[in-house]
Amino acid sequence: MKHEKRNSAGITGGWVAGTILAGLLCAGGDAWPAVVMSLNRVESVRSQALGGATTALGGDPALVWLNPASSVHASSALVSLGGQKGYFGDITTNAIGAVPLGFGVASVGFASYDSGPITLTSNDGESREVTGNKDTMGILGLGVSINDAVAAGVMVKGIRSELFEESTASAVAVDLGVQARITDYLKFGALVRNAGTNLRYLEDSRGTTLPTSCGAGAVFGWRFSGSEMADSRASVILVMSDVEYSLVDHNYILRFGSEYQWNGILTLRGGSQLDGSGNPGIFTVGVGIVLAKLRLDVSSQAGNNRFDVPWSVGFSFMF
Numbered sequence: 001m002k003h004e005k006r007n008s009a010g011i012t013g014g015w016v017a018g019t020i021l022a023g024l025l026c027a028g029g030d031a032w033p034a035v036v037m038s039l040n041r042v043e044s045v046r047s048q049a050l051g052g053a054t055t056a057l058g059g060d061p062a063l064v065w066l067n068p069a070s071s072v073h074a075s076s077a078l079v080s081l082g083g084q085k086g087y088f089g090d091i092t093t094n095a096i097g098a099v100p101l102g103f104g105v106a107s108v109g110f111a112s113y114d115s116g117p118i119t120l121t122s123n124d125g126e127s128r129e130v131t132g133n134k135d136t137m138g139i140l141g142l143g144v145s146i147n148d149a150v151a152a153g154v155m156v157k158g159i160r161s162e163l164f165e166e167s168t169a170s171a172v173a174v175d176l177g178v179q180a181r182i183t184d185y186l187k188f189g190a191l192v193r194n195a196g197t198n199l200r201y202l203e204d205s206r207g208t209t210l211p212t213s214c215g216a217g218a219v220f221g222w223r224f225s226g227s228e229m230a231d232s233r234a235s236v237i238l239v240m241s242d243v244e245y246s247l248v249d250h251n252y253i254l255r256f257g258s259e260y261q262w263n264g265i266l267t268l269r270g271g272s273q274l275d276g277s278g279n280p281g282i283f284t285v286g287v288g289i290v291l292a293k294l295r296l297d298v299s300s301q302a303g304n305n306r307f308d309v310p311w312s313v314g315f316s317f318m319f
Helices: 016-027 037-041 045-049 061-065
Strands: 078-085 091-100 105-114 117-121 127-131 133-145 150-163 167-181 186-196 213-223 236-246 252-262 266-275 282-291 294-303 311-318
Touching (some): 045 078, 045 266, 045 282, 045 311
Antiparallel strands (some): 091 105, 167 186, 236 252, 252 266, 294 311
């Protein structure tokens, strides 16, 4: 079933967009972080299937959307494409390329979020259709190996956000991440996300605070059939958990995920998220298939969150 968003209101003397924008600006900076959807929604399909609990998971450059250190120890260059469509027709897309260098792994990427069309109607009956919220984001990242056990990464993001085709704002943000291998089967990770400049819409002198957060996580892996963990054809099970704390709204999110890799060909995934503010949690499932140098990832999530994404699909090409 196709879902469409249509809003109408009678506002004397002009478009409802102007009234909405003015109201949001008067509400102050803390009302805005949810609007910057490109910073909150973009992640790899694999990460989404794992409930987002990938702070400590490395060796996969597609995971740098959540931790820039995740690209370290990648065995080859990679291009990853992903997309998802929400219940209300909102669309998120992302693309990232990563290349191992002598001193680390460099990555470059692009992401976009489009909330879909909204119909605005004035008091005299005149109407027009606009895009409610559209974000675009470009990234540059670098992951380096500090030693055999520790990896670190940095990502710089340039964000442009547009509301109701009436007002635009730009900002620059930085992500910092680290991952440490404790044993052959246990890793820890930590990160700081979206630390940067404020977004300023219209005449907003105060600016909009970015959704800055910090987090930590762990992943435990176990191999089967006597294979080594580094063997790409091994059957492996991974169990992981994360906690992320918002420095803006002072709320936390708990994330859990598990992944079973069968002979390096078929992967089954599942995960969940619990919001410390009391909002209903979500549950995620996914599958991955590797065919030669191509990896196909599919995920879905369900819950009472109105931003639930029914399906996400991603392709990763390894060179």
